[in-house]
Structures are given as structure tokens and as C-alpha cells.
Amino acid sequence: MKDGFIKVATASPEIRVADCAYNAGQIVSAMQEASSKGAKLLVLPELCLTGYTCGDLFLQRALLDGALLALAQILRQTAQLEMITVIGLPIRSQGQLYNCAAVLYQGQLLGLVPKSHLPNYGEFYEQRHFSPAPEENRTFQWEGHEVPFGSKLLFRCNQLPEFTLGVEICEDLWVPIPPSGPLALAGATVICNPSASDETIGKAAYRRQLLCAHSAQLVCAYLYADAGEGESTTDMVFSGHCLIAENGTLLAQAQPFAPRLLLTEIDVQRLEGERRRLTSFGSEPAGYTVLPFDMRLSQTQLTREVSSFPFVPQDGPSRDARCESILAMQAAGLQKRLRHTAAHTAVIGISGGLDSTLALLVTCRAFDQLGRPRGEIIAVTMPGFGTTGRTYRNAQALCQRLEITLLEVNIASAVTGHFADIGQDPDLRDVTYENAQARERTQILMDIANQRQGLVIGTGDLSELALGWATYNGDHMSMYAVNTSIPKTLVRHLVAYAASQAGEALRSVLQDVLDTPVSPELLPAAQGQIVQKTEELVGPYALHDFFLYYAIRWAFPPAKVYRLARYAFAGAYDGKTILHWLRTFYRRFFAQQFKRSCLPDGPKVGSVTLSPRGDWRMPSDACAALWLDELERLTPQ
Structure with a gap:
């Protein structure tokens, strides 16, 4: 009980x-x-x-x-x-x-x-x-x-x-x-x-x-x-x-x-x-x-199903139906914004990663349903210091297969010049080194959209917003964010669903995107390989999405979230690992609220969203002490 x-x-x-x-x-x-x-x-x-x-x-x-x-x-x-x-x-x-x-x-x-x-x-x-x-x-x-x-x-x-x-x-x-x-x-x-x-x-x-x-x-x-x-x-x-x-x-x-x-x-x-x-x-x-x-409170042994992926249906037909519904909602929201603003183009930063791939697929669907040519979609690839050949080639191939307009703007020289302007040591691989690249890319997208009377389509997802894993006024900002209520674990299934519906040529590209490690690619590659892997830095998205679902959607206290996570992930993660990343989740969730307080518009598609205008109103200065103190009293099991 x-x-x-x-x-x-x-x-x-x-x-x-x-x-x-x-x-x-x-x-x-x-x-x-x-x-x-x-x-x-x-x-x-x-x-x-x-x-x-x-x-x-x-x-x-x-x-x-x-x-x-x-x-x-x-x-x-x-x-x-x-x-x-x-x-x-x-x-x-x-x-x-x-x-x-x-x-x-x-x-x-x-x-x-x-x-x-x-x-x-x-x-x-x-x-x-x-x-x-x-x-x-x-x-x-x-x-x-x-x-x-x-x-x-x-x-x-x-x-x-x-x-x-x-x-x-x-x-x-x-x-x-x-x-x-x-x-x-x-x-x-x-x-x-x-x-x-x-x-x-x-x-x-x-x-x-x-x-x-x-x-x-x-x-x-x-x-x-x-x-x-x-x-x-x-x-x-x-x-x-x-x-x-x-x-x-x-x-x-x-x-x-x-x-x-x-x-x-x-x-x-x-x-x-x-x-x-x-x-x-x-x-x-x-x-x-x-x-x-009167009934004594005792520990109840759990046997009920607690899915380790609460945002993703486990059986294939239900998952496919869910994916189709979500893509339809994302596209419908974008269609309305495109019609209302009379935008001539949609501008997307394409990295060859999962989030930008999903945003591009949604944009293509919206243009198809509006009866507009896909050539009016402008994808911009912006290679920088950490871009690898794999993601670069995938970004190009994706645009080719989808028959959209691709622009390339190499940001290396602009960022290097910016470092000189502000006195940043280019060999110092700190947060300024990383965020300057993200903000440069956003500036390029915004200016291209201005040039062509377009909208910048945001690519960031719900999991990144929960953790604050976005550069403030960088990839954090757009004119309409189609992935804003899609958690990372679901993004993967949406892209996989799209791959299953695609022709062979597009499917092979999407499959390679799915197989690529999640990374912002802001640090130089080593022998052409990605060195900056997001889940090694902030923790497994499977755990963070689980925490997000139970801590925010159901408002469970930290100890109960921890108990459920140990039950759901038994055999995959031990109690010590789960507790470590749960502390990270609460610490980052509270500290990064200021980024969520000024999010762009984006369609709500599920029961969890962090829009400051809709489902989540939280002061940017709220303290996490109560939640973290409860976790400190727990013993890893």
C-alpha cells in the first residue's frame, strides 16, 4: 500500500x-x-x-x-x-x-x-x-x-x-x-x-x-x-x-x-x-x-505492467497507428501556421540527426497536403567544427531523396571571426565554443527566412526541453517548433515508422540516421567519428523520458519515480545508475525552466508538454531542494 x-x-x-x-x-x-x-x-x-x-x-x-x-x-x-x-x-x-x-x-x-x-x-x-x-x-x-x-x-x-x-x-x-x-x-x-x-x-x-x-x-x-x-x-x-x-x-x-x-x-x-x-x-x-x-501500510509487490517506454505503444499495430496520428497532428499544426502567415518558404536546419530529420519529414507532409511543391522547403546544412562526414552525407542524401532545396553554409569562418571579436580562445573547448556555433546557425536560419519570406521550423524535442539541452536563443528558438511535444524515445519511432513507409532509397538514408549516435556535433570529431555523445553527458533518454512521464505527467514524488524506474528497467540499469540520472533530471529540470518560459509555438500531440502557454506553468526561479533532498534520503537498491 x-x-x-x-x-x-x-x-x-x-x-x-x-x-x-x-x-x-x-x-x-x-x-x-x-x-x-x-x-x-x-x-x-x-x-x-x-x-x-x-x-x-x-x-x-x-x-x-x-x-x-x-x-x-x-x-x-x-x-x-x-x-x-x-x-x-x-x-x-x-x-x-x-x-x-x-x-x-x-x-x-x-x-x-x-x-x-x-x-x-x-x-x-x-x-x-x-x-x-x-x-x-x-x-x-x-x-x-x-x-x-x-x-x-x-x-x-x-x-x-x-x-x-x-x-x-x-x-x-x-x-x-x-x-x-x-x-x-x-x-x-x-x-x-x-x-x-x-x-x-x-x-x-x-x-x-x-x-x-x-x-x-x-x-x-x-x-x-x-x-x-x-x-x-x-x-x-x-x-x-x-x-x-x-x-x-x-x-x-x-x-x-x-x-x-x-x-x-x-x-x-x-x-x-x-x-x-x-x-x-x-x-x-x-x-x-x-x-x-484501519489497515497497516505495507510494501506492495508490483506485478502490473510498467512500460520502460511510456510514450511508445509496445505492440506494432498500435505503435504504427500512434505514429501516423502524431505525424498528422504535427503537419496539421504547421499547415495552419503556413497558411496564416502566408509564408513563401519553410526553412529548416538539417544536421543529419534524428530531430531535424523528423521536422523535415513533417514539413514535407504539410507541403504535400497544402498542394505546394517541396522545392519551396529550404533545408540548410551548416557544417562546423564537429560535423562528421556521416551526418553531412545523410543530410545531403535526405534532401535529395525528398526533392527539397538544399543550401550549404559553412559556419567555421564566421564563428572563428566571432571568437576574435569577443576575445574567445578558439582552442578552449568550453560552453562558449559550443554555444557560439548553435547561435550562429540560428542566426543564419532566421536571416534566410527573412530573405525569402519564410518560417524557421524548429527541430528541438520535448526531452531536450525538459533537460534544458538546447542553447538559449540558439537551437532553442524558431518560428514554429513541430517537435516541441515529442519525447526523444518517440522521435526515434516516428522516424522508423516513416522509414517503413518510404521507398528503398529514402529508407536506407533514414535507417542510417536512426543508427547514428545522438550528438550536437559541437566538438571536433576524432578520426571522423562523433566524440560528443549526448547520452553520455546528460544520461540515457530512455530513463529521462520515463522520469519526465511520471514526475511531470503524474506528479509522482521522486521516491515513487525511483521505485517505478527500478521495476521497469530491472536488468537494464541498476539502482545506483537510475538514482544518479534521476538526480540529474531534477537538477536540470528546475535549473533550465527559464528556457521553457519563452518557447516558440508548437503543436501539443500528447499528454505531456512543457509549453508555458498551456500545460506547464512554473516560475523560472523555483527551487529543487525538496525533490533533491528526498532523493538524497534514498539508498540505491
């Missing part, structure tokens, strides 16, 4: 219709198994103590009394389990019968939640036996004390308030305004749904789609436990299709007709933080009762 991670489970135990004692034994076994595997929350199916398909047996006192006796048996036998369990059973209250979910914890019945919406169509006849939940909460007499009873109950952990449960039952999910909506507004981050949804063709896919969409709409975790083996097949078949989703993502599911204990972890701190960011959960509805419980 530390860091907001909670091991949760659903199960669909084999039952016997109307055999409450047997079903209680099956439920106890499922509870013990889930608890032994670290679960702190278990959801079981609707009416699983009796069976959902009892029909008119629900009118029999013997069945109803048997269910209560079985519930008492379960409470006694599981009193030692530190795990919330949600179990379905019928409950008589004030002369009516309700389809209820009992919420159990350490031998106590915390509350009873009756079903609000009773299906009475097709194969369902629940209104024949049950009454819908009353409008307001009340109490139920249980073994000499009053138990909260109603659909407006919330169960909240004192030690981790973000862990707040709400319960709705089966049909409640499928109606136009589910009870889970107000429950979420009242503070529930986890919705539990004991269900008995019979299986028909296509229903599993629809159920999965509905569940994921609902969890996204409510920014919640959703645990859905479906009835399965043992229910009567008189007119219905049940598959035990259990699912667990979190904020639109399916974390785990049991395949229909292959029921099993389903285990994963949810992150309630992530959910609470996202709700805070969205500001859509500020108006709490009245009439909801919060029932607190």
Missing part, C-alpha cells in the same frame, strides 16, 4: 445453487488464497452466497436464513485476514428483500450495499423478488448491533485516505446514470461491482469496453467480479468474466469460461492526483456516509 499501490483481486468461485454452506466454504477458500497472495481487496460475484439463479427460491425463508448463517460463518473463519471482501447475498430489511453486497473486514460486517437498478427484461426478472435500494441510507440489525445499509456508503482507509471504496451491483453499471458516478464525486477512487452477467455472443467485448470507458470517465479503479461455474444453466450460461480496470486501462481480465483468481495492483494515489489535476471532482453530493477502517 506504500506509494498508493494496493494489491486487489476478483474471483468467481465454483458454487452450488442454493447451497449456502458449500458456497461459504468456497468463498472462504478464495479469500484465504487472495490474502495469501497479498490482496487487500477482493470482490466476489453478485449473490454468490446463494447463487444468482435461485429464482423463486429467494422467497423461501430457509434460503434467506441460510445466507445469513453462511455470512456469519465466513466472518468467523476469516477474522484474521487483513483484506476487505465484497460478497453478494440477499438481505431482508424492513419487510422487503434486497440484492446486496456485504463489505467484510477482519471479522466485521462494515456495511451492506443494496442494488439500485433491477433488470426486468429479457432473461432477467429481478423485480419479481427484490426491491431497489432505498433513497437514503439506514441501518440493518446484525448480531446485536446496527450495520450501515444503503447505496450511499463509502469505505475509507484511515492510513491511506485515497483508498476509498464504493459499491454498485451488476445492472447498476449498465444504466444511463450509474450509482458509481455520485460515489466517485463523493470520493470513491475504487468501485467494486459484484455481478452476474450471463454470457451471449459479443457480450464479453462490450462488457470490457464499457468497464474501461467507465473507469476512465470516473478516473477510478473498477473491479468487476462475474458469476461463473455452478450457476444454473436453465436459461443462461455464466462465464466468470472478471475484469480490473484503472482510469481507462484494462489491468487484468479472466478469460470467459476460464475463471481464476485475478490479481493486480491499482494506484490510488495516481487516481487521486489525476482528479486533483482535472478539478472535476470538487462538488461532493450530499447524503453519503463514510465508514472508516
